[in-house]
Amino acid sequence: MSKHHVSATINGEAVEYLCETQQTLLDVLRDELGLTGSKEGCGSGDCGACSVMLNGRLVCSCLVLGVEAAGAEVATIEGVAQGNSLHPLQQQFLEDAALQCGICTPGFIVAAKALLERNSNPTETEIRYWLAGNLCRCTGYDKIIRAVMGAATNMRQEARHG
C-alpha cells in the first residue's frame, strides 16, 4: 500500500511524515508525530477538542486529511507555550480553574488564542459564539469564558506596558 510522503511546517518546524489517505491530520499528529495534545472527542467536527490552526485558520483536525497538510503551516497546542512560560490563556485557565478532566482544554486554548489574535477585546457574547464549536462536559462554560476574558484583559495590559 503506497503511503503519501508529506512535508509540512508544524509549530514552526519543518516536519515530514508518511500517511494513508484516510488518516486525518489528527491521526497524524497523535499517532505518527507523537503530538498528543490535540484530543479526539468525537471525530466528527462537533466537539472542537482537536482544534488546530491550518494556514492561519482555526479548523478541526479530525476533518482534515493528513495528506491535505502538505506544504501547510500547522499550529497545535504544543506550540502555544514559549519554552517554560505559559501563554496568558494557559495561565488564566489554571488560575480560574477553567478545567477539570482537561480533555477539552487544548481545543479551547487554541480556539481562544485564534479569537484574541483577531480581536483583543471581545465581548462575552463574541467569545461564546466563537467557542460554540468547543464542548466541555465537566467544567461548565462560565469558568472557561471568564478565563478567556481574564486572559484578554491581561494581554491588553501587557501590550500597553509592553
Added chain:
Amino acid sequence: MEAIKYVRPNSVDDAVRSLASANEPVRVLAGGTDLLVQLRAGNVRPGLVVDIKGIAELKQIQVTAAGCRIGAAVAGAELSERADVVAQWPGVVEAFQLIGSTQIQGRASLGGNLCNASPAADSVPALIAAGARCTIAGPAGRREAAVEDIVISPGKTSLAQGEFIVDFLLPARPAHSGDAYLRFIPRTEMDIAVVGAGVSLTLDANGRCTAARLALGAVAPRPLLVPAGATALVGTPVDNAALEKLAAAASAACTPIDDKRGTIEFRTRVAGVLARRAAVIALQRAKGN
C-alpha cells in the same frame, strides 16, 4: 482494505480528467466537513479522492458588473471577510455563516453544502432566492445551471459522472434590493435546520416590489424554489396582505417529513412564519440601499 488514492490537481481540466478517467468510485473533496464524517462512518468508500482546493479558480471571489462570482471551494470564513459581498448579499452570507462552528467555517464551502445534497443545507435556499447560477465543469466542457436544478433528492444531484461545480454567480441586482435567510433550530448554534427560508426582493423608486424569489429548505426532499412566493409579492408594496399571501404560499409548498425534530404540521406552519420574517428583513435591507 484497498488504499484510497488522493490527488490535488491545480487546474479545472486536470480535475475533470481525474474524475472522468477514474474506474473506481470517486469523490470530490472541498472542505471535507461532510465527506470526512461520511468516510469515517463508512457511508462512502471512494477509491479516489480529488481535492479541488488546489485550483485557484475555485478559491476566488470576484465582484464585477455581472455580479459576485464565488469559487465553489471558498470557505465561509473567507467569504465573511469580503465586506463588498457581505454588503450586497447579506442573506447569502448569513446563511453560509450559519453552517457549523468557527472551526467548520474555516473549511465548509458552498459547493460542498450544495453537492452534499441535504434538503436542510442552509446556504442553498439563500442561493436559490438570490437567483444564483453555477458553472459546472465536466468531460464535455463547461455548462451553467440554476442552483435549484442541482439537488434532486437527499444525497443525489443532477451532476453527471466527472462533473463538478467551479463557481457560483450571484447576478448583480438593481438598487433597492435586499435578501435574507432565516432558519428554525431548537438551539442557537450548531444544529440542523428544521425549516429554512430565503427571500430576495427588489423595489422600484416608489417602494413597489418588482422582483422577488422565495426558497425553502428542510420541508421537502430537496431545497425548493417557490414561484408562488414571488407572485405574492411582485406589484405590491410588500404590505401585510402581501406578506400573508407569501406565508400561505410557503406553507402550501411544503411536503415535509415528520420526525422528532418537527412534525409535518409544525414545519408547514413555521415555513410560512419564517418566509414572512425573512421577507420583512429583505424589505428593510432593500429600502436601505
